[in-house]
Amino acid sequence: MTHIDKYKSPEYFQKYIDEQMVRIDKFKKVLDGCGESEKIKICRILCDRYKDLISAQFSNNDDLSKIRNSFKAYAEYIFVAGFSCYSEYIDFLSLQIILGIEDLSIDAPKEYADDLSQILTSHINGSNYELTGNLYEEHYYSIFADYYNGKLNFIELMDYVNKKWYSSSLGFYWFDSHLNDNDVYTGYWCYIASAIIRIKGDYNKVEDTDCFIV
Numbered sequence: 001m002t003h004i005d006k007y008k009s010p011e012y013f014q015k016y017i018d019e020q021m022v023r024i025d026k027f028k029k030v031l032d033g034c035g036e037s038e039k040i041k042i043c044r045i046l047c048d049r050y051k052d053l054i055s056a057q058f059s060n061n062d063d064l065s066k067i068r069n070s071f072k073a074y075a076e077y078i079f080v081a082g083f084s085c086y087s088e089y090i091d092f093l094s095l096q097i098i099l100g101i102e103d104l105s106i107d108a109p110k111e112y113a114d115d116l117s118q119i120l121t122s123h124i125n126g127s128n129y130e131l132t133g134n135l136y137e138e139h140y141y142s143i144f145a146d147y148y149n150g151k152l153n154f155i156e157l158m159d160y161v162n163k164k165w166y167s168s169s170l171g172f173y174w175f176d177s178h179l180n181d182n183d184v185y186t187g188y189w190c191y192i193a194s195a196i197i198r199i200k201g202d203y204n205k206v207e208d209t210d211c212f213i214v
Helices: 010-033 036-059 064-081 086-099 115-125 141-148 154-165 191-200
Strands: none
Touching: 010 036, 036 064, 036 086, 064 086, 086 115, 086 191, 115 141, 115 191, 141 154, 141 191, 154 191
């Protein structure tokens, strides 16, 4: 599905991607020469750089093979730095499903092993999971678990994603980034919605007008 961003042009995203790759290469060189005490810190920075790169690549409608390569590079640094928060872990698992990457497993902190993460990991591993009602963060994540277990239908989920998901994301570092004059905007993507819709087999129902869905 071709995405047309309503805030920035394709030229903007290509410029961002080119400049982000330069920034990533600089930190890789720093990593090569740093001691063990600095290694985790630099890997964490590289994780954040790659997350933003992947978002910009989706916004730029880049070929999925390029985005898969970026994700696998991101994963290498996650193995060292670990996940910064629950939402990063959920996005990571969601991206695995979106990009069709199955030959990758990573141990998550035990506290993140809730219904939503187990739904995603079970799908990746080809196993079954019975819901327990446990969610690490209620926030908006309960919406996606409710859709998975049939409490919400596809139309209700998309109504939430298109009308409420963005406003419910107040507090995330990327919120309203399209208003920032420093060209930090990389697009707004609800990876968990994309992943859950795929798991449920409803992706063919997603229309071009549906926002935030990869």
